[in-house]
Structures are given as structure tokens and as C-alpha cells.
Amino acid sequence: MTSPEQSELSPSSVWPWVVMAVAGLVTFVAAMSVSPDAVQGQLSRIMYVHVPAAWLAYLAFGITMFGSAMYLWKKSLKWDRLAHSSAEIGVFFTGLAIALGMTWAKPTWGVWWTWDARLTLTAIMFFVYLGYLALRRTTDNLEVRAKRASILGVVAIIQVPLVHFSVVWWRSLHQAPTIIRPEGPDMDTSMVVTLLIAVASFTVMYVAMMIKRMELAHLEDEITIEEQSHQGPAAGDAVVAPDLAGGV
Amino acid sequence: MTGFWTQAFTITRRDLLRERRSGEVLWVTLPFGAIALLLVPLAIGTDTRTLEAIGLGMFWVIVMLFGVLIAVRQTNTETQAQRDQVALAGIDPAAAYVGRSLASFLLLVVFETVLVFVTIVLYDIPLVGFEWMPLVILLVAAGLSLLGTLAAGIVSTGRSAAALVPLLVAPLSVPLLIGATQTFESLRYGRSSLAWILMMTIVTLLLGVAGVLSARTLQETG
Numbered sequence: 001m002t003s004p005e006q007s008e009l010s011p012s013s014v015w016p017w018v019v020m021a022v023a024g025l026v027t028f029v030a031a032m033s034v035s036p037d038a039v040q041g042q043l044s045r046i047m048y049v050h051v052p053a054a055w056l057a058y059l060a061f062g063i064t065m066f067g068s069a070m071y072l073w074k075k076s077l078k079w080d081r082l083a084h085s086s087a088e089i090g091v092f093f094t095g096l097a098i099a100l101g102m103t104w105a106k107p108t109w110g111v112w113w114t115w116d117a118r119l120t121l122t123a124i125m126f127f128v129y130l131g132y133l134a135l136r137r138t139t140d141n142l143e144v145r146a147k148r149a150s151i152l153g154v155v156a157i158i159q160v161p162l163v164h165f166s167v168v169w170w171r172s173l174h175q176a177p178t179i180i181r182p183e184g185p186d187m188d189t190s191m192v193v194t195l196l197i198a199v200a201s202f203t204v205m206y207v208a209m210m211i212k213r214m215e216l217a218h219l220e221d222e223i224t225i226e227e228q229s230h231q232g233p234a235a236g237d238a239v240v241a242p243d244l245a246g247g248v
Numbered sequence: 249m250t251g252f253w254t255q256a257f258t259i260t261r262r263d264l265l266r267e268r269r270s271g272e273v274l275w276v277t278l279p280f281g282a283i284a285l286l287l288v289p290l291a292i293g294t295d296t297r298t299l300e301a302i303g304l305g306m307f308w309v310i311v312m313l314f315g316v317l318i319a320v321r322q323t324n325t326e327t328q329a330q331r332d333q334v335a336l337a338g339i340d341p342a343a344a345y346v347g348r349s350l351a352s353f354l355l356l357v358v359f360e361t362v363l364v365f366v367t368i369v370l371y372d373i374p375l376v377g378f379e380w381m382p383l384v385i386l387l388v389a390a391g392l393s394l395l396g397t398l399a400a401g402i403v404s405t406g407r408s409a410a411a412l413v414p415l416l417v418a419p420l421s422v423p424l425l426i427g428a429t430q431t432f433e434s435l436r437y438g439r440s441s442l443a444w445i446l447m448m449t450i451v452t453l454l455l456g457v458a459g460v461l462s463a464r465t466l467q468e469t470g
Contacts, residue, residue: 072465121422128419134412138403144469148402151462152416155398158451162423 013215016208023205027052027198034194046104048194052202053097054122059206060090061129061160068153071146077221080146083153085213087132089206094126109173117166118174125159132156140228142221252343259339259347264354266325273318273355281314281359282366289370296372303371308428311360311388312421318359319352319396320413331404331467341463345397349459352393360385377435380445384428387448391424392417394455401459401466423451 027048037044067083070076101119102112113119132152139145167176179185185192250258267273288306289299334344364381367373399416427448431441 072462124419124422127415131412131416131419134415135403138412147465147469151398151402151458151465155420155455155458158420158423158454162426 013212016211019208020205023201023208027201030194030197030201034190037191040108043104043107044191046100048198050097050100050104051195052198053093053100055199056202056206057090057094057097057125058160058164059203060086060093061125061157063210064090064129064132064153065157068150071150072154077142077146080142080150081214081217081221082210083150084136085210085217087129087153088213089209091126091129091133094122094129098122098126114173116173117170118163118172121159121163121166125163128156128159140224142224252340252346255339255343256347256350259334259344260350260354263322263348263351267351267355270325272321272325273359277314277317278359278362281310281363284310284314285363285366285370299371300373303367303373304432305429306371307363307367307373308388308425311363311428312392312418312425315356315359315388315392316396316414316417316421318355319392320400320417321352322348322397322400335467341467342460344467345401345459345463348400349393349397349456352396353389356389356393357385360389374436377432377441380431380435380441383445384431384448387445387452388424388428391448391452391455392421394452394459395420395424398455398459398462401463404466404469424448427451 031045031048034045034048036042063086064083067079067081067086071079071083098119101122105114106112132149135152136145136149139148166172167174178187179192179195187195285306288302292298292302335341364385368375396413396417399413399420403413403416427444431444431448434441434444
């Protein structure tokens with residue numbers, strides 16, 4: 001068993017932070033190097049963080065489903081930790097995608113929020129996974145928590161295709177698919193390349209964040225087990241068996 | 249022990265008997281839903297054209313929000329001791345899930361049927377495509393009852409269970425809400441609504457499969 005002190009000294013505790021910083025820097029440099037959009041100007045640079053954040057949300061919730069399904073199959077807590085860590089990161093990036101989208105929408109559409117299918121369904125997906133995280137806090141029993149959360153982790157994935165295809169199914173204000181479409185990307189090549197660099201950097205960042213979060217989740221589980229193994233004094237503990245032999 | 253469906257119907261009968269004694273759905277939730285439909289015009293104004301346009305949408309929103317209360321009512325009514333007794337009686341957890349869902353389904357069908365008439369009367373909504381209404385009511389009731397029973401099973405004994413279940417069910421019921429509203433929206437504009445019906449059917453089937461497959465695991469969590 002690795003103690004918290006040992007974990008802090010292990011090599012993995014440093015390099016994920018370095019990877020996250022480098023991935024963030026690469027995205028920043030790429031987004032600032034490309035020419036601004038002819039119509040939207042500097043505002044278009046938001047896209048290089050907004051799109052990768054949305055992609056990471058899909059990826060993270062997909063991994064949550066995978067981890068949940070694997071837990072239900074294998075009953076190993078490491079899969080539950082994978083699902084939990086990924087859901088937490090997914091919620092963060094969903095929130096980031098929503099916040100950046102709203103920042104872009106105000107100068108472009110004139111409002112922070114509009115009742116567009118993509119926006120509304122993304123917000124609902126955010127709440128579904130917040131519910132998943134809330135559910136995990138309802139019990140301290142690791143096995144019970146893992147079983148319940150895993151079932152929700154599998155069911156909740158239904159939101160992802162709903163969000164993704166919302167721009168196809170409804171007349172949406174939100175942009176329709178621009179990169180992955182049968183006719184090829186509908187975007188300048190330099191912008192496509194920058195976007196792909198940002199997506200790749202964010203994916204690497206996700207892996208680094210997952211490593212750190214799973215280490216933390218492992219420690220949290222160990223602390224919970226440790227706390228639960230320390231039983232408090234029970235009634236009757238002070239009572240000892242009488243010495244019937246009358247020994248000295 | 250008896251067969252799967254006998255066990256399921258026993259649980260359904262138990263839940264319906266409990267409802268007959270308490271009247272929680274028919275005498276509390278249903279009037280509460282009707283009151284909500286009455287309050288909307290007070291809040292947005294009494295322009296009849298606006299009310300006509302939003303009436304059906306309001307109906308489905310109220311079905312979703314109040315239907316959740318019906319679908320998850322066992323979190324409040326069923327104690328741990330009762331759940332243990334069902335388990336010790338050797339009832340198949342999947343049969344118990346189906347039985348509970350079936351009871352919720354029947355109550356939801358009654359709830360929706362009454363409220364749709366209330367909506368027609370209060371909002372004077374156009375009855376375009378209403379021949380599809382029975383099917384949509386059945387699909388929404390089935391989906392919501394399966395989802396609610398599953399969520400109630402997931403949260404059953406945790407901290408703040410009663411508060412958490414609606415938080416889980418309301419967002420996850422969105423595919424049903426979208427399917428129900430878009431079915432009539434499509435029909436109003438002369439388009440086919442089969443894609444939306446199909447979506448609701450698939451979601452309902454997926455929820456049913458998820459509930460049956462996870463029933464034993466959830467029973468183990470107590």
C-alpha cells in the first residue's frame with residue numbers, strides 16, 4: 001500500500017503537471033498564432049478552447065461509461081475510480097465549454113444565453129453528471145457507492161449522442177458540424193490544423209489530469225477504508241470476564 | 249417461488265393497494281398538477297393565442313416534473329425493512345423492478361390522461377395529431393416509470409435520497425420530453441413524427457433493459 005508521503009515523492013506526481021502546462025502552452029501558442037477569422041475577428045480564438053473542451057466532455061463521459069461498465073463486470077474499485085475521475089474532469093470541461101460559449105455568444109448573438117437545443121441539452125448533460133457526483137456523496141461504503149454510481153454512469157451516456165446530434169435534429173443557432181462531415185471540413189486549412197492541435201493538446205492534458213485524479217481517488221479510498229477500520233469503543237468494552245479461579 | 253410475472257404482478261398489486269389507501273397520486277399529485285396548469289396563465293398573462301400556443305408544451309413539462317414525483321414515490325413510502333422483506337421472500341429483483349415500474353406506469357397513465365383533458369379545456373389547444381396522443385402518453389408513462397424506479401433503486405438508502413432522485417430523473421427524462429413535444433410539433437407542420445416515436449421507444453427499451461440488468465446489483469447495495 002502506498003502512503004500519501006510515498007505518493008507525493010513518486011515520479012508520476014510531477015510529470016502530469018508538466019504535461020498539463022505544456023499542453024496548455026501549446027494550445028495558447030497555436031490559438032494566438034493563427035490568423036483571426038475574417039468575419040468574427042479575434043473572437044474566433046475562443047473556438048480553439050471551446051471545441052476541445054466540448055470534445056473532452058464527450059471523451060470523459062465516454063470513459064465514465066466504460067469504467068462503470070467495467071466495474072459492473074469486474075467488480076474492481078479501480079474501474080470505479082476511473083469512472084469517477086473521468087466524470088469529474090468531464091463536468092469541469094462541460095462547464096468550461098458552456099462558459100466560453102456564453103462569452104462568445106454575448107457579442108455575437110447579443111445574449112449570454114438563448115434557448116437553442118445544443119445549449120440547453122449541454123446544460124442538462126452538465127446537471128446529469130453533477131447528479132452523478134452528488135450520488136457518490138450519499139454513502140461512505142465504497143462498494144455500495146461504486147455499484148450505484150456505475151449504473152448511473154452507464155445510463156447517463158444517453159445524453160452524449162443527444163447533445164452531439166442536436167444541431168442536426170433541430171434548426172439550431174449553434175454551428176452545425178464543420179470538421180467531421182461527408183463533404184470535408186468547411187473551414188480554412190490553417191484553422192483546421194490549429195483546432196486539431198488544440199484538440200490533441202487537450203486530450204493529452206486529459207490523460208495527465210486523469211493520472212493525477214486517479215492517484216487522488218486511490219488515496220481517498222485508502223483513507224475511507226482506514227477510517228472505517230478504526231471502530232470506536234463499543235458498549236460493554238470495559239466489561240471483563242470475572243476471574244473465577246481466584247488467582248493472584 | 250412462483251414465476252417471474254406472478255412475482256411482478258404481486259409487487260404491482262401491493263403498490264396499487266398502497267396507493268388506494270394513501271391516495272398520494274390521485275388526491276395529492278394530480279390536483280397539484282392541475283393547479284400548476286391553472287397558475288401558468290396567471291404568471292404569463294391571459295392572451296388566449298399565447299396560451300393556445302404553449303398549452304401542450306406546458307402539459308408535457310408538468311407531466312415530467314410531477315410525473316417524477318409519482319415515479320420515485322417509493323423512496324418515501326418504502327422503508328429498508330420492507331425492501332429487506334421483499335429480498336428475503338425470494339422475489340426476483342428484476343421482477344420487483346418490473347412490478348414497481350408497472351404500478352408507476354398505470355398511475356402515470358391515469359395522471360397524464362386526466363391532465364391532458366384539463367389542458368384541452370383550460371388552454372383550448374388545437375387537437376392536431378391527437379390520434380397519436382394515446383401512444384405518446386403510454387410511451388412517456390413507460391419511460392418515466394422505468395427511469396423513476398431505476399433512480400429510486402440507485403439512491404434508495406443514501407443520504408438525502410428523496411432530494412437527489414428528482415435531480416437524477418428530471419434531466420434524464422429529457423429524451424422523453426423532447427420526443428413527446430416534437431411528435432406534435434412535427435404533426436402540426438405536416439411532417440412525419442415516426443422518428444420521435446422511435447426515439448422514445450428506444451429510450452424506453454434501453455431503460456427497461458438497464459433496470460432489469462441492474463436490479464440484482466442494486467438489491468445487493470441495500
